[in-house]
Amino acid sequence: MKLNDKRTLAVTFFLLVVTVVVRFGMSGDSAPATVAPSQNAAQAEARLDLLRQKAGTVPGREIVFKQAAAELEGREKGMLKADTKEQAQAQLLQLTQTVASANGIEIHGMEDRRDKPLTADYGEISVTVAFTCAIEQLVNFMAALGDQPQILATNEVRVSATADKKKTIQVRMSIAAIVPRKLLPAEKKGVPSF
Numbered sequence: 001m002k003l004n005d006k007r008t009l010a011v012t013f014f015l016l017v018v019t020v021v022v023r024f025g026m027s028g029d030s031a032p033a034t035v036a037p038s039q040n041a042a043q044a045e046a047r048l049d050l051l052r053q054k055a056g057t058v059p060g061r062e063i064v065f066k067q068a069a070a071e072l073e074g075r076e077k078g079m080l081k082a083d084t085k086e087q088a089q090a091q092l093l094q095l096t097q098t099v100a101s102a103n104g105i106e107i108h109g110m111e112d113r114r115d116k117p118l119t120a121d122y123g124e125i126s127v128t129v130a131f132t133c134a135i136e137q138l139v140n141f142m143a144a145l146g147d148q149p150q151i152l153a154t155n156e157v158r159v160s161a162t163a164d165k166k167k168t169i170q171v172r173m174s175i176a177a178i179v180p181r182k183l184l185p186a187e188k189k190g191v192p193s194f
Helices: 003-025 041-076 085-102 135-146
Strands: 110-117 122-134 152-161 168-180
Touching (some): 085 110, 085 122, 085 135, 085 168, 110 168, 135 152, 135 168
């Protein structure tokens, strides 16, 4: 063999030894560790059965959710729909005046308007009006308010007698309606100011 061939053979042998040492010597003589299962077969089957039971109840829960959503939508049809609190109060006043005029009562304007939160999702707005009418007209007016598709209620009714011969009464009434909570101003928390 020639000297060149001997050198090439020696270098190749040396590289082979280094490769074997690096490959097997550095990584250790142990095989890759396998992870033991955290559950045995019986526990896995029990867990699978539980998941199947839960998955089986999903269609029933979806049906209940759809029914509740439909019922909520039906109830919320009675809320006043407006972009702002002022528009909702104007809508309530207009509705009150329309019902009053249908019963022969003339309301010229409102004396007061208020709002208050009821829950995290709903609030209440109210307008106070004053008018003069006969007692039968007042009874019919209140019954007509209850017949409206909107959710309306009377918060306060004050009745005073008049001295005329027609036996009319003076009425001051606060009428309220339900609105979405987002129309009302946010409650300020902290120390009240004087």
